[in-house]
Amino acid sequence: MEEAKNLFNRMPHWTLISWNIMLVAYATDHDLKGVLDVLDSMQERNVFTWNTVITAFAQEGQLEAAKSIFQSMPDWNLATWTTMLQAYAQMGHLSDAWVVFRSMPEHDVISWIAILLANYQNSDLASTIAVFDSMPDWSAASCTVMLQALSDRGHITAARDVYDSITDKNVVAGTAMITAYSQAGMPTHAQEVFDFMEEKNVLTWSSLMSAYAQARQMPQAENLFEHMPERNLVSWSTMISGFAENGNLENARCCFDSMPEHTQAAWNAMAAAYTICGHLEDAREAFDDMPDRDQISYTAMVQSYAQNGNIGEGISLVYAMPHRDAKTWNALMAALAQKGYLNRARRVFDAMPESNGVSWSAIVSCYAQTGRGESGVRMFAAMAAEGFPADQVACLSGLVAQTHIGRVPQCCAFFRSMQQDFGVAPLAEHFLCVVDLLGKAGHLERAEELVETMPYEPHAKTWGALLGACRLHADVGRASGAARNLFAVDTRDSGSHVLVSNIALQEAERRRNCKAGVTCCSFSSYACSVTADLYALLGVSSGADALEHLPHRTDVLPGR
Incomplete structure (x- = not known):
């Protein structure tokens, strides 16, 4: 940042573009005082200026300040209204986002997509579908958001129907569909979408590689990696993670060593690989060797400490972090539960300065994975009562909790309620839980019927x-x-x-x-x-x- 300031100060004269660039630099550096200082020094401002300032304050969680800046603007256009809408959505304030949307003098494609995204990120699937159905026109961008919303809730067939309806398919839509199949554990279907795409970019190739890696089909992932027309950090990191998750740390390290440059994300991927394979000392060495560290670096190291039983070091590292967010606390909580420290995990949850849906899902999973089914079911009910929408992960944790209790009728009722009450279509993992419980309880005919009629190819x-x-x-x-x-x-x-x-x-x-x-x-x-x-x-x-x-x-x- 100092270098940017020095370069700016040496400029013979400043234009609106150079001022805006400096504004973005301060915003990127999370320096809100610097943002305000630049804004006060500017003799001329445009829409980009105001939008940058509003976004900077919103991303730091200061919505009231963002709102005040918005209201002090001399005049608003569609882009400004949309920026404020997105600010509320990013912080989970869906009702305020709707107030902004309804106050707009008119709506364009971008504002419609913004409110669609707001509902996708902060509401149930039914509301997202309602917004989608209300849109005057569907574009490739809006359809891509909709297929992501459907696939995230397990409705992979419906997501494919939306994808097939796009007349002007582009690389973004195709990559989103491949990612959806990857998350559903369906690499063959992802390959089929890939083969029919007219345009592919490095993210498309990486998404298909990830589909094969997650399905433990590393030879296919390696073949794609070798034939990629170009590689970027995402593709390298995908291979490192894929090797690690399949227990091949040597290949993961070889892949890391072969990278043309070691960026922050590359270091994070390697540290995470050591963590996955249980190599605490190597993870710490990678952490210490990093030229710089970000939130992901610290979170990976906290997980590594906790998973290896070094709880004190993990907690100390949390408090040594320059910034802590919900992801950090969630990682520590999950790692504590995996080592059997359930009471400590619960204390972390109760002490979190701010919890979100992921936090609730994580604590439900903690109880479920440690056999505390009754407690897991109660926490799932509390999560719903607090208004946090259940997603596939939360429902899986709730289902596992039900299976630990071993009550077949209640488990089957929960399984049915996933779609009826939460709008979450069960994935193969959800079916597996029910099949396992039915089988253990002696309902073999029902278990076999469920396997044969599930909408996925049984693995x-x-x-x-x-x-x-x-x-x-x-x-x-x-x-x-x-x-x-x-x-x-x-x-x-x-x-x-x-x-x-x-x-x-x-x-x-x-x-x-x-x-x-x-x-x-x-x-x-x-x-x-x-x-x-x-x-x-x-x-x-x-x-x-x-x-x-x-x-x-x-x-x-x-x-x-």
Whole structure:
């Protein structure tokens, strides 16, 4: 900033453009006093000047000051009205944003998109849809906002319908659709959108890479990375994060070392990679080596300390931060809960200077992930009572809490209420929770029906949950179908093979017991005829003689 001031002071004369540039510099540096000093020194001002000042104060949370500046303006145009609308929306003041919108003498495309975004960011899906339906015309920009709102609430099919309705598709809309499929765990669909796009930019390529990385398909992500026409920080960071999340820290480090330059975001990505893999000392070393640190840097390091049990250091670092926001407190709270320090996590939540929907979702998740289902359900109800809209993450935490209680009717009722009461369409993860609970409770037929009728292609975890329930309740017939579908999705998971082996061994033991004259009632009478499917999957003959060559249970599962 000092260099910018010196350069400005050395200029032979100052124009309105140079004054505005200086104004932006102070605003970017979060120096509101400097912003006001420049404003007072300016002999001429334009709309850009006023909009910059209003935005600077709004972004620092000083809405009253922004409003005062707005009211002191000699005159307003559509851009100024829209800036004030966006200021209220950014701070979560949706009702005030609506007051500004309704006070505007006229509305253009930008103001309509601004109020659409305000509802998307601060309200339920129904309100966002109502605004969208009220717009006089739909552009690619407004449709892109709408598809993001739909996909964020899990309505991926509806989001695709909106995307398909765009007549003048552009790179922004296409990238948003790819991102939506990425978040839904549908890389094949993301690839299809990518292939049909006429124009692609580096963010488009990075979004598709992220889709494959999140689906644990790193070879496809690497192939895209190698064939990108250009790379930027986002693409490099995507690969670093992808390798780390898939447990390949060596490749993540190699990717970091190969970057043409190490920006702040690159350092943050590498520090986060160490954190993901549990390497506290390396994360701290990366943190110390950073030429500069921002909010993300500190938050990643706080998470690393907390996840490794160094609670004192994590809290000390929080208070050493130059700026603290809700994201920092949320990260500390979640990390404390992951290590089992639930009471400390709750104290952090109660002491937060300002909580938001993410904070509430995080504390619900803390209770849910640590098995405190009743407390999680109560916190979810309190969140709704406080007026914070539930999103996919919050609903997943609430659903996990319900499954820990183990009450099937209440869990199923909550699952239905997601869409009816909160406008959140369940994702594959939500279906997995219900399938797991139904299966463990012995409702195998209902669990299987839910898997087969869900609007997503079931992934390995879903079939694995059903297969595990089949083993628990000795349903070999249903297990054979679940195993067949599981291996069609993923044949590499050793845990799945062990699970199927154990089911086959259960049946082998049952038949041995039957041969020895031991009464057997744990399996249905038709089990023997379908067990062959399991043996075939394992590469074992299903003939009677093959049973004699299967090891006894004690040979495979010692101590059980």
